[in-house]
Amino acid sequence: MPAFPYLFSNSIFRINLTTIAMMILTGLVVLIVLRLSIRKLDMRKPRGLQNLIEWAIDFTANMARDTMPSEQVVQWILPLAFTMMIYLFVANWLGVIATVAIQQHQPIPLLGITAASLAAAHGEVPLFDSPTANMSMTLGMAFMVWVLSHAVGLRHPRQYFRHYLQNPLGILEEFTNPLTHGMRLFGNIFAGEALAGVILTMPMLFGFVPTGFPFLLIWLLYSGFVSTIQAYVFTILMTLYVGQKSFVGGVHHT
Amino acid sequence: MLTKALFDIAVALLLGLAAVGSGVGDGLVMSKYVEGVARQPEARGSIFASALIGVALVEAFPVIALAFGIIMLFTKGSL
Numbered sequence: 001m002p003a004f005p006y007l008f009s010n011s012i013f014r015i016n017l018t019t020i021a022m023m024i025l026t027g028l029v030v031l032i033v034l035r036l037s038i039r040k041l042d043m044r045k046p047r048g049l050q051n052l053i054e055w056a057i058d059f060t061a062n063m064a065r066d067t068m069p070s071e072q073v074v075q076w077i078l079p080l081a082f083t084m085m086i087y088l089f090v091a092n093w094l095g096v097i098a099t100v101a102i103q104q105h106q107p108i109p110l111l112g113i114t115a116a117s118l119a120a121a122h123g124e125v126p127l128f129d130s131p132t133a134n135m136s137m138t139l140g141m142a143f144m145v146w147v148l149s150h151a152v153g154l155r156h157p158r159q160y161f162r163h164y165l166q167n168p169l170g171i172l173e174e175f176t177n178p179l180t181h182g183m184r185l186f187g188n189i190f191a192g193e194a195l196a197g198v199i200l201t202m203p204m205l206f207g208f209v210p211t212g213f214p215f216l217l218i219w220l221l222y223s224g225f226v227s228t229i230q231a232y233v234f235t236i237l238m239t240l241y242v243g244q245k246s247f248v249g250g251v252h253h254t
Numbered sequence: 255m256l257t258k259a260l261f262d263i264a265v266a267l268l269l270g271l272a273a274v275g276s277g278v279g280d281g282l283v284m285s286k287y288v289e290g291v292a293r294q295p296e297a298r299g300s301i302f303a304s305a306l307i308g309v310a311l312v313e314a315f316p317v318i319a320l321a322f323g324i325i326m327l328f329t330k331g332s333l
Binding site for chain 2 (some may be wrong): 001120154180183184186187188190194197198230232236
């Protein structure tokens with residue numbers, strides 16, 4: 001496993017600096033792209049980037065309407081769903097576009113890069129990869145969605161508790177849903193990056209003919225496709241989980 | 255040495271069974287997709303979108319097993 005630079009590396013609250021930097025970078029990219037799209041705002045004839053972003057918002061609203069009980073909740077969750085989809089799209093694609101790692105042979109104890117971790121990683125310290133290739137990040141987002149869904153549900157406590165009294169096996173779903181929600185995204189993105197790394201270590205024919213190049217190309221295309229689909233699946237499951245617990249308008253779910 | 259070899263065998267079993275699960279699940283989803291398109295060829299686009307989402311949901315657990323297998327291969331097995 002690559003030797004990431006950590007802060008507070010001896011405690012259980014260690015912070016992966018590469019992932020944090022990549023999350024901030026993704027946020028900046030999303031912010032800049034969305035700000036650029038409203039530059040020449042034209043309400044009657046949208047063109048260019050503004051047209052693309054408006055299509056994306058319509059797409060997200062239609063997707064949310066399938067899974068949520070009423071139009072009011074759709075309008076409430078639309079900013080979060082749209083931001084989540086764009087953010088995860090950029091975050092997943094960052095690993096497809098580039099993965100940068102440096103060879104480090106001196107241990108840096110201040111950043112938690114010890115001699116043992118360098119030996120296990122063959123000296124590889126990654127500096128640029130997908131933030132979603134980190135289990136903590138995806139599980140953290142799944143936990144956030146879980147807390148959000150319960151907070152929305154507790155606004156109507158009578159229906160919230162009646163839902164659990166009617167089927168007590170719903171308690172099991174409270175554990176498996178966030179777990180698979182986060183781990184699905186982590187598994188897809190991490191496996192894509194790890195396999196790309198393994199293909200890159202393929203030996204070249206006669207020393208200079210790149211035999212791994214077609215494999216790498218095909219795998220990167222597939223990885224890009226999977227990145228888009230997984231961003232969409234994460235967002236639609238988020239709207240589903242929040243919508244199942246939002247009893248707005250007195251709508252009953254089975 | 256033996257521990258590394260045993261972990262290699264464990265990773266191979268894990269990835270193999272994950273591939274079996276993934277293959278069976280994807281095959282079921284895609285066979286229903288092809289049947290649906292054969293019944294109504296105009297609905298091809300919307301059914302294709304649902305088929306792809308179905309594949310992403312079915313492949314959740316096999317791909318989690320794949321991620322764990324890769325982690326085990328790099329930390330406890332050879333490589």
